[in-house]
Amino acid sequence: MSADWPILSVVIWLPIIGGLLVLGSGDRVPNVTRWLALLVSILTFVLSIPLYTGFDVSTAQMQFVENLPWIPAFDVSYHLGVDGISMPLILLTTFITILVIIAGWEVIQYKPSQYMAAFLIMEGVMVGVFAALDAMLFYVFWEAMLIPMFIIIGIWGGPRRVYATIKFFLYTFLGSVFMLVALIYMYFESGSMEILAFHDLKLNLTEQVLIFVAFLLAFAVKVPMWPVHTWLPDAHVEAPTGGSVILAAIMLKIGGYGFLRFSLPITPDASQTLDWLIIGMSLIAVVYIGFVALVQQDMKKLIAYSSIAHMGFVTLGFFIVFRILANPDVDSGAVLGVQGGMVQMVSHGFISAAMFLCVGVLYDRLHSRQIADYGGVVNVMPWFAFFMVFFAMANAGLPGTSGFVGEFMVILASFRADFWFAVLAATTLILGAAYTLWMIKRVVFGEVRSEGVAALSDINAREVVVLASLALAVLALGLWPAPLIEVMDASIGNLVQHIGVSKL
Amino acid sequence: MQYDLTSLQPVLPELFLLGAACLVLVVDLFLSPRTRMVSYGLSLMALLGTIALVAWVAGPERQTLFAGSFVRDPVADVLKIALLSVGVLALAYGRGYLLGQGIYRGEYFILALFALLGMMIMASAGNFLTLYLGLELLALSVYALVAFDRDSLKGAEAAMKYFVLGALASGMLLYGISMLYGATGSLTFTEVAEAIGSGEVDETVLVFGLVFVVIGVAFKFGAVPFHMWVPDVYHGAPTAVTLFLSSTPKIAAFALALRLLVDGAGGLSAHWADMLTILVVLSLAIGNIVAIAQTNLKRMLAYSTISHVGFIFLGFIAANDKGYSAALFYTVVYALTAAGGFGLLAMLSRRGFDAENLHDLKGLNDRSPWLAGMMLLILFSMAGVPPTVGFFAKLLVLEAVVSVDKVWLAGVAVFFSIVGAFYYLRAVKMMYFDRPIDDAAIEASIDSRMAFSINGAAMLLFGLFPAGLLEVCRAAFAG
Numbered sequence: 012m013s014a015d016w017p018i019l020s021v022v023i024w025l026p027i028i029g030g031l032l033v034l035g036s037g038d039r040v041p042n043v044t045r046w047l048a049l050l051v052s053i054l055t056f057v058l059s060i061p062l063y064t065g066f067d068v069s070t071a072q073m074q075f076v077e078n079l080p081w082i083p084a085f086d087v088s089y090h091l092g093v094d095g096i097s098m099p100l101i102l103l104t105t106f107i108t109i110l111v112i113i114a115g116w117e118v119i120q121y122k123p124s125q126y127m128a129a130f131l132i133m134e135g136v137m138v139g140v141f142a143a144l145d146a147m148l149f150y151v152f153w154e155a156m157l158i159p160m161f162i163i164i165g166i167w168g169g170p171r172r173v174y175a176t177i178k179f180f181l182y183t184f185l186g187s188v189f190m191l192v193a194l195i196y197m198y199f200e201s202g203s204m205e206i207l208a209f210h211d212l213k214l215n216l217t218e219q220v221l222i223f224v225a226f227l228l229a230f231a232v233k234v235p236m237w238p239v240h241t242w243l244p245d246a247h248v249e250a251p252t253g254g255s256v257i258l259a260a261i262m263l264k265i266g267g268y269g270f271l272r273f274s275l276p277i278t279p280d281a282s283q284t285l286d287w288l289i290i291g292m293s294l295i296a297v298v299y300i301g302f303v304a305l306v307q308q309d310m311k312k313l314i315a316y317s318s319i320a321h322m323g324f325v326t327l328g329f330f331i332v333f334r335i336l337a338n339p340d341v342d343s344g345a346v347l348g349v350q351g352g353m354v355q356m357v358s359h360g361f362i363s364a365a366m367f368l369c370v371g372v373l374y375d376r377l378h379s380r381q382i383a384d385y386g387g388v389v390n391v392m393p394w395f396a397f398f399m400v401f402f403a404m405a406n407a408g409l410p411g412t413s414g415f416v417g418e419f420m421v422i423l424a425s426f427r428a429d430f431w432f433a434v435l436a437a438t439t440l441i442l443g444a445a446y447t448l449w450m451i452k453r454v455v456f457g458e459v460r461s462e463g464v465a466a467l468s469d470i471n472a473r474e475v476v477v478l479a480s481l482a483l484a485v486l487a488l489g490l491w492p493a494p495l496i497e498v499m500d501a502s503i504g505n506l507v508q509h510i511g512v513s514k515l
Numbered sequence: 516m517q518y519d520l521t522s523l524q525p526v527l528p529e530l531f532l533l534g535a536a537c538l539v540l541v542v543d544l545f546l547s548p549r550t551r552m553v554s555y556g557l558s559l560m561a562l563l564g565t566i567a568l569v570a571w572v573a574g575p576e577r578q579t580l581f582a583g584s585f586v587r588d589p590v591a592d593v594l595k596i597a598l599l600s601v602g603v604l605a606l607a608y609g610r611g612y613l614l615g616q617g618i619y620r621g622e623y624f625i626l627a628l629f630a631l632l633g634m635m636i637m638a639s640a641g642n643f644l645t646l647y648l649g650l651e652l653l654a655l656s657v658y659a660l661v662a663f664d665r666d667s668l669k670g671a672e673a674a675m676k677y678f679v680l681g682a683l684a685s686g687m688l689l690y691g692i693s694m695l696y697g698a699t700g701s702l703t704f705t706e707v708a709e710a711i712g713s714g715e716v717d718e719t720v721l722v723f724g725l726v727f728v729v730i731g732v733a734f735k736f737g738a739v740p741f742h743m744w745v746p747d748v749y750h751g752a753p754t755a756v757t758l759f760l761s762s763t764p765k766i767a768a769f770a771l772a773l774r775l776l777v778d779g780a781g782g783l784s785a786h787w788a789d790m791l792t793i794l795v796v797l798s799l800a801i802g803n804i805v806a807i808a809q810t811n812l813k814r815m816l817a818y819s820t821i822s823h824v825g826f827i828f829l830g831f832i833a834a835n836d837k838g839y840s841a842a843l844f845y846t847v848v849y850a851l852t853a854a855g856g857f858g859l860l861a862m863l864s865r866r867g868f869d870a871e872n873l874h875d876l877k878g879l880n881d882r883s884p885w886l887a888g889m890m891l892l893i894l895f896s897m898a899g900v901p902p903t904v905g906f907f908a909k910l911l912v913l914e915a916v917v918s919v920d921k922v923w924l925a926g927v928a929v930f931f932s933i934v935g936a937f938y939y940l941r942a943v944k945m946m947y948f949d950r951p952i953d954d955a956a957i958e959a960s961i962d963s964r965m966a967f968s969i970n971g972a973a974m975l976l977f978g979l980f981p982a983g984l985l986e987v988c989r990a991a992f993a994g
Contacts, residue, residue, distance in 0.1 A: 034888075082907075082982045084989050085914070125884070147910075151901040158895060161940070165948040166880075173948050177940050184900075184936055188929035191910070195917045195925070 017077050019091040019142045022059045022105065023135045026051055030131030033124055041123045045116055048127035052112045055134065056105040062098050068497050071095070071505030073144060073207070081148070087204050090145040095502030096271050096353065097141040099495055100264055103360045104141070106484075107260045108134040110477045111253040114368055117473075118252070118375050119167060126167060129159040130253060137261055141268060146194045146204045150187070153229075156262065157183055160254065167251040175242075175249035182242040186232030190273075193225035197277070210276040213514055219281035226274045227289075233266030236289075236326060237296040240319045247315035248380070252371030255311065259318050259363035264356045267325045271349070271506065275329065279510040282333065289330040294435045296323030301442030305449070310370045310380045313450055314363065317406060320439060321359045327436060328352030328421040334428035336511050344427035345507045346500075351420025353499055358405075358413035358488055365402040365481040369395070372474055373454075377463050382453050386460030392469045396455045398478040403451045405485045407444040413488035525578045525587035528568040528595065529635050535561030536628035543621030551619060555610050558624040562603050562631070569595045575990075579641055583703045586641040589991040590843070594638040594770050597847045601762045602631050604854050604966045609755035611960035612861035616753065616869065618664045626663075627759055630656035634767035640774050642703040643692045650688075650735070653767055654681050657760060661752040673751025680734070680744045688731025694724025695779065704778040711782035722786050728775055729790045736768045736824045739797035746809075749817035754864060754871065757813060758857030761820055762850040765827075769846040772831060777839060784834040791828045792924065798825030799931040806938050812873045815938060816856055819897060822935055823849050826912050829928060833915035836992040841911035844988040848896070848908040848977070855893040855970035859886065862959035862967060876942055878951025886957065886964075887946045889971025896974040898939040899932055904977035904984075911985070 029051030036044050067074060073092030081089040093101060111130055119126045136159070139152035157180055164176035198204055201212045214222065232239045243263075247255045275282055282289075297320050304316035328348040335344040372395060373388070374380055389396035405412035408419075418439065425433035459465050470478070488495060523530070539561065543554045573592040579585065606627060613619040633652030640646035658681065662674035696702055698720040699710035710716050730741060737745040749757045776787050802822030809815035827849070830842025863870035863879075880887040896905030909932065913925045959967075977984055 080982075082985060084982065084985050085911075122880075122884075125880075151906070154901045154906070158891075158900060161943070162947060165944060173944055176948075177937070177944065180940055181933065181937060185933050188933060189926070192913065192917070192922065192925050192929060195910075195914050196922065198914070199918060 018058065018061055019075050019093065019138075020077055022055055022062075022101065023091075023139045023142065025058065025135070026055050026108070026131040026138075027135035029055075030128040030135070033131060034128035036124055038122055038124050041120075044124045044127060045112075048112050048131060049109070051131055052105075052109045052134070056109055059102055059105040059138075062093060063102060063498070066095075066098060066498060068095070069501060071501045074098075076144075081145075085147070085204070086198070086202070087147040088145050089148060090205065091142045091148075092144045093142055095499035096506070097268065099353070099357050099498060100261075100268060101138050101141045103264070103357055104134060104137050104261050107256065107360065107364055110364065110368070110480065111256050113473060113477050114256070114371060115251070115253045118371075121167065126163070126253075129163050130257065133159040133163075133257060137265065140265055144206050146197070146206050146209065149206065150191055150194060153265070154184075154187060156265075160258070160262070163254040164246060164250045168249040168254070170249075171245070172249040175245040178242050179246040182232055182239070186229040186239070189225040190229035193222045197222065206272060209273075210509065212277065214278065216280055216284070216515060219278040219514070220284065223274060223278040223281035223285060226269065226278070230266040230269040230274065231292070233269065234263055234322045234326060235266070235319060236292045236323070237300060237319065238292075240296070240300070243319060244312050244315040247318075247367075248309060248311045252367060252374065255367040255371075256364045259314075259367060260360040263318060263322055264360060267322065267329070267352065267356050270326065270329050271353075275332075275510050276506060280513055280515055282330065282510065283337075286330045286333040289326055290334075290432065293323040293327035293330070294432065296320055297327070297439050298435055298442070301439060301446065304446040305442065307446075308382055310373070310382055310450060310454065311367070313382075313446060314366045314370065317366075317443065317446065318359070318363050320443070321355065321363070324418055324421050324436065324439065325352040325355050325359075327432075328355065328417075328424060331421070331424050331428045331432065332507060332510065334432075335424065336507075338427065344424045345511075346503055347420055348424030349503045349507060350496060350499065351417050351424055353417075353503065354413070354420060354488075354492060354495060355417025357495060358417050358485070361481055361484045361488070362402060362405045362412075362414055365398075365478060365485065366406060368477060368481070369399045369402060372470055376467050382450060384461065385454040385464060387458045387464055388455045388467065390459050391465060391467045394475065395470045398470075398482060399455055400451055401482055402485070403447045405489070407447045408440055411486070411489050413485045413492070415489060416492045522580070525572055525580055526585055526639075527572055528565045529632060529639070531568055532561060532565045532628065532632050532635065535564065536625060536632060539621070539628060540625050543625065546621065548619065551621060554621040554624050555606070558606055558628055559603060561628060562599050562606070566596055566599045569599070581641075583705065584642045584645045585639055587639055589993075590773065591639045591770075593843065593847075593987055593991045594766055595635050597850065598631060598634050598638070598763050598766050601766070601850045601854050602627065602759075604851075604858065604970060605759040605762060607962045607966035608758055608854070608858035608861045611963045612753070612755040612864055614960075615865045615958065616664070617866070618753065623660070623663060623755065626656045626660045630660070630759075631763065634763060634770070637767050637774070638770040640770070641705075643696065643779075644702055646771065646774055647685075647689065647692070649767075650771065651685065653764065654685065657764065660756045660759065661748055663756055664753050667751075667753070669751040670753065673748045676751075677744055677748045684731050684734030684741070687727045687734065691724045691727025691729075691731060694720055694727065698724065704774060707779045708781055711780065721780075721783060725780055725783055725786055726790070728780065729787055729794075732768070732772045732775060733794055735771055736765070736827070737821055738794040738824045738828060739801045739821060742798070742801070742821045745821055746814045746817040749820075750811060750813045750871075754813070754857060754861045754869065758854055758861060761816065761857055762854040765820075765824075765853070766846055766850050769827065769843065773839065776831065788832045788834050791832050795825045795828045795832065795924070796927055798822060798828070799928060803931045803935040806935070809938075810873050811871055812860060812875070812942070813857070813871045815873065815942075816853070819935065819938070820853060822931065823897075825931075826909060826928065829924065830912045830915050832921065832924065833919045835915070835919070837918060838912075838915035840988040840992045841915040843991060844911050844985060845908040847984070847988070848904050851970060851973060852893055852896050852905060855889070855967060855974070856897065858963065858967050858970060859890050859893070862886070862963050863957060865955070865958045868955075873942065873945055874952060876945040877949040877953075879946040881951050882954070883957055886959075886967065889967055890946060891943060892971045892974040894939045894942050896978070898936045900936070902978045903974045904981060905974070907978065907981040907985070
């Protein structure tokens with residue numbers, strides 16, 4: 012299926028060009044800048060909707076394909092397309108960007124044009140990562156993402172922003188350059204830079220393991236998985252609210268997406284050989300990081316650790332597949348695990364964005380993220396408390412919210428692999444509830460603890476719009492996840508079938 | 516053999532530049548400081564005219580002149596156009612700086628023109644002597660340029676160091692050349708290559724000579740362990756000279772390596788590839804690590820140059836056309852990038868103030884978002900982050916070494932480019948995240964602003980559409 016206009020190119024380049032326009036509009040009349048940025052982001056979202064409405068759910072083939080030669084001497088082409096795995100993530104990106112633009116409306120007074128432009132350019136680049144079908148194009152978008160994020164954290168971040176942003180950049184850069192070497196190696200093996208050609212490339216086990224490790228360095232840092240997660244709490248704490256939202260909601264998903272697009276289909280045998288490693292790292296993320304989150308004093312740090320724990324679920328769901336496939340008694344569980352991981356990614360995109368926005372709302376008013384500085388917020392900000400408690404419930408995986416669906420699917424799949432995996436994974440239901448609700452108790456409920464809190468004003472219409480739209484999304488996905496699952500069903504089924512066949 | 520005028524056609528650009536340089540020399544004698552603009556204009560026109568002539572005589576075939584001592588082939592065309600274009604940028608940056616520092620004299624332009632002429636001759640060298648002549652013309656012009664600010668002790672010291680070490684390097688090179696000449700009995704590259712290829716020449720003598728030739732090349736490039744002059748000279752020379760020194764001579768050094776090692780000693784590639792491997796690893800390591808410790812931006816960029824030389828040599832190690840074209844691409848891109856990086860320093864300087872420290876970049880985004888944005892592109896291009904062209908330069912070189920099954924070398928290179936990313940990021944940090952310590956208006960002249968904008972935009976444009984430049988570099992080696 013394809014449209015008669017290059018929809019993916021438009022969704023990539025419109026925000027980038029719009030971002031440059033915003034940059035050019037300067038800071039003399041900040042409101043013009045803001046409205047222009049909002050207009051661009053809304054237009055981009057509207058233009059990305061046909062990706063969903065025109066999507067053919069019956070096939071695992073790439074859709075909306077565009078293919079132009081880019082660097083012929085190097086067999087690199089400008090090849091775009093989406094399947095059921097990437098399409099929901101693109102919509103997530105275009106949706107979240109609107110909210111980020113709105114959330115930064117009044118808060119950002121220092122060079123708003125550069126702020127808005129950075130997010131718009133970021134949006135286009137992230138869509139490019141999801142849509143690229145050429146490995147080199149993917150890599151270019153993947154790395155290009157770092158530049159705007161580096162700037163965003165560095166300029167508008169908190170007191171330790173410089174340390175955090177350089178750590179963020181170097182960590183992710185370190186991870187990805189080895190992926191580049193792996194991509195070049197595969198280029199020589201296959202004579203092509205097409206990701207889909209890599210999927211069919213025959214590789215022996217040694218090659219697969221080395222390539223798998225190179226990919227793992229790139230994607231594990233991005234996800235991030237324990238033990239290479241340490242950049243994330245720093246980056247989240249120091250980033251401005253919008254930066255945290257984009258980081259948590261979308262950039263982390265790019266790591267998960269990388270596993271599905273590269274690691275699993277290109278190196279299935281290495282993935283199977285090393286699945287204990289990933290499953291182990293994922294379970295440590297779920298359990299250990301859950302405990303770490305429990306003791307945090309800083310709200311943003313707490314949510315950052317909770318993100319790591321939730322992303323542990325995603326990787327667990329992806330790699331549990333091999334244990335299920337190895338078990339001849341069950342057949343359908345493999346798809347369930349990957350689907351659960353995907354649902355968890357989309358759902359976490361909404362929930363973590365909402366949680367960071369909630370903290371942002373508080374921070375804008377009191378300029379503190381310390382849990383101890385709050386208490387009794389519900390008395391002065393009832394509307395805000397409503398939203399925050401709702402999102403906290405979703406974060407803890409309350410049935411009826413999207414947070415439940417993904418976790419449930421992954422736990423269900425884990426049962427088919429190994430009882431103990433499921434038990435360990437299920438501790439998240441307790442730990443997640445503990446750290447999230449304990450924070451809520453200390454921040455939202457109780458007596459008003461200080462004059463600062465007493466003087467807080469409730470959320471304004473702008474903030475209501477942002478939080479309400481996310482609440483709707485969380486609820487919709489929680490009550491009726493079928494449309495999302497239907498979209499990715501064919502693609503994931505195909506993927507699982509592909510990785511079930513050894514390349515050796 | 517008879518000479519008629521048309522047979523001189525391939526060497527026309529060099530003749531034109533020589534004539535133009537002499538013209539500027541004479542005209543400049545009659546100019547007062549206020550009308551010195553004329554020398555600048557004439558020099559730019561001379562360079563643009565030479566570019567046009569190079570383009571006019573260019574072609575896919577290989578032409579030789581003067582009994583094989585002068586060669587015009589596609590590689591030479593590409594190298595010359597790159598040299599001259601970067602030269603134009605360098606002069607545009609340099610004028611405003613010299614004016615601000617009170618050392619605005621015509622000799623800057625004249626020496627630069629002669630240096631460029633020397634480089635063009637190197638690019639077209641067909642035998643050892645032509646190559647050496649071009650090299651010395653370049654070197655002598657540049658020694659004088661480094662000492663251009665005659666009242667500066669730092670400049671005089673730098674020039675002295677450069678001169679002594681440069682002379683030593685030339686000596687090494689000559690000694691190596693004499694060995695090759697002695698072994699093969701010829702000075703012409705094609706005949707030397709034939710003699711080596713015949714297998715009748717004593718290999719011990721050849722390799723003995725080759726060691727000295729490689730040392731000479733490494734000196735001129737500034738590769739570790741022959742790099743000691745680079746930071747001192749870059750630091751000591753006036754910024755206008757440093758930016759010239761850091762950009763165009765790298766292209767000439769590429770020509771030197773190409774003519775000597777590939778055209779001449781191509782048959783010994785297994786030997787020199789091993790020698791270069793040592794230089795590459797050392798240059799990447801020392802260049803990137805020591806750069807972190809620098810607080811002086813000129814020194815930092817000097818060490819960064821050393822690490823980039825490692826990447827250029829990496830292309831040579833592949834010892835095939837793909838590798839050479841990757842190295843050519845890298846060199847051209849690097850020259851453009853380096854000119855921009857030092858160009859910004861020249862623009863930030865003004866009367867009584869010479870911008871050369873890292874903290875002089877602080878708050879540039881507040882002072883001039885446009886300059887900061889362009890510098891951002893240049894710095895990320897140096898770090899090799901897409902979508903800037905620096906990424907593709909690194910990519911091609913890496914591809915070339917992986918294609919000859921030296922994946923470990925690619926691993927070393929990417930590792931050190933991460934180390935390198937740190938100090939480029941620190942410069943970005945100064946520009947964007949820190950508040951200015953100096954609020955004076957930036958007094959950059961309009962021509963340098965234009966040059967800088969073109970330079971920065973080129974980073975992005977070549978990054979988004981690298982196919983054109985890549986095609987040119989590939990075609991240069993296709994014949």
